[in-house]
Amino acid sequence: MAIIQCPECGKEVSSMAKNCPNCGFPIKVAATSNIVTIRMAMIKGTVVFGAKQKVDITVGSKIVWQGHSGEIAELTIDKPTEIQVKYYTNAAYFGGRCSGMVDPKKYKKYSVTPHQGALFKTNLTFQPVDVFDSD
Numbered sequence: 001m002a003i004i005q006c007p008e009c010g011k012e013v014s015s016m017a018k019n020c021p022n023c024g025f026p027i028k029v030a031a032t033s034n035i036v037t038i039r040m041a042m043i044k045g046t047v048v049f050g051a052k053q054k055v056d057i058t059v060g061s062k063i064v065w066q067g068h069s070g071e072i073a074e075l076t077i078d079k080p081t082e083i084q085v086k087y088y089t090n091a092a093y094f095g096g097r098c099s100g101m102v103d104p105k106k107y108k109k110y111s112v113t114p115h116q117g118a119l120f121k122t123n124l125t126f127q128p129v130d131v132f133d134s135d
């Protein structure tokens, strides 16, 4: 068992830990070459009746991840793959979409963020990042 630095917060953590005890970053995942993490920006101002926005990631027509705004998705990707990201609520209001290439050989981390100043922040951008921003 080795002690490594958490790639997210820099604290020391066991390389065998599933998540960093300090910030929750998926440690084992970070060491695995075909797994990428995608941070789904918390989108504020688009909450309808208290519902957190749901997020789907699809490859082609297949859903590969489902979660919520503000979460970090983990995907196993073995070759450059185009993904689509869709934000939505039960009421189907204010959904945002974006798409982009995921290549685990080039980048391990990606983020989905709203365009600056977009109305209701529904126009999303997908891009590789070195570190995840906080909301």
Ligand SMILES: [Zn+2]
Residues within 6 Å of the ligand: 006, 007, 008, 009, 010, 011, 020, 021, 022, 023, 024, 025
């Ligand atoms: Zn950490």
